Amino acid sequence: MTARKRYWLMKSEPDAFSIDDLQRVGTEPWNGVRNYQARNFMRDGMKVGDGILFYHSNTKVPGIVGLATVASEAYPDDTQFDPKSDYHDPKSTREEPRWMLVDVAFERKLAQVIALDEIKLHADELGEGFPLTAKGNRLSVFPVTAAQWKRLLSLEKKSS
DNA sequence: GCCAACGTTGGC
DNA sequence: GCCAACGTTGGC
Numbered sequence: 001m002t003a004r005k006r007y008w009l010m011k012s013e014p015d016a017f018s019i020d021d022l023q024r025v026g027t028e029p030w031n032g033v034r035n036y037q038a039r040n041f042m043r044d045g046m047k048v049g050d051g052i053l054f055y056h057s058n059t060k061v062p063g064i065v066g067l068a069t070v071a072s073e074a075y076p077d078d079t080q081f082d083p084k085s086d087y088h089d090p091k092s093t094r095e096e097p098r099w100m101l102v103d104v105a106f107e108r109k110l111a112q113v114i115a116l117d118e119i120k121l122h123a124d125e126l127g128e129g130f131p132l133t134a135k136g137n138r139l140s141v142f143p144v145t146a147a148q149w150k151r152l153l154s155l156e157k158k159s160s
Numbered sequence: 161g162c163c164a165a166c167g168t169t170g171g172c
Numbered sequence: 173g174c175c176a177a178c179g180t181t182g183g184c
Contacts (some may be wrong), residue, residue, distance in 0.1 A: 169177085171174105
């Protein structure tokens with residue numbers, strides 16, 4: 001039984017962890033996610049080999065900057081247990097960890113950023129509920145359909 | 161740096 | 173269980 005490959009988008013602030021950082025280290029535990037919806041996607045949805053759109057948020061030109069793959073099943077995020085970590089969660093225990101993560105492996109950088117501005121031009125095709133173009137746009141991990149994945153990556157070739 | 165959106169917390 | 177207060181995200 002091989003499950004069909006799924007697709008995801010994951011946000012990171014480049015000041016904290018950029019696509020270049022991922023390229024340098026190769027594989028990175030995606031720690032620091034403290035949102036239940038995002039956690040559930042990692043814990044219940046992700047399988048090794050799934051495709052990831054790597055998105056830079058909170059930066060001059062927010063947008064998709066590279067591709068990565070899911071490199072592990074979900075496991076507890078160690079930073080939740082570390083009192084010295086910014087991500088420490090005093091209510092979490094090793095017996096009942098609250099926060100899970102997956103490892104993310106570098107695949108490639110895009111030839112050019114697919115800017116949020118560009119993505120917004122195609123909001124209609126991506127669908128009403130697409131989190132990047134929906135009002136709010138705060139969710140940092142969410143699924144992308146095969147059609148959305150294809151449509152988004154087709155924008156890479158175009159010059160803005 | 162500002163602020164809208166929105167998730168979480170805690171008093172009641 | 174409601175909801176005001178508060179904290180965080182992220183575009184601009």
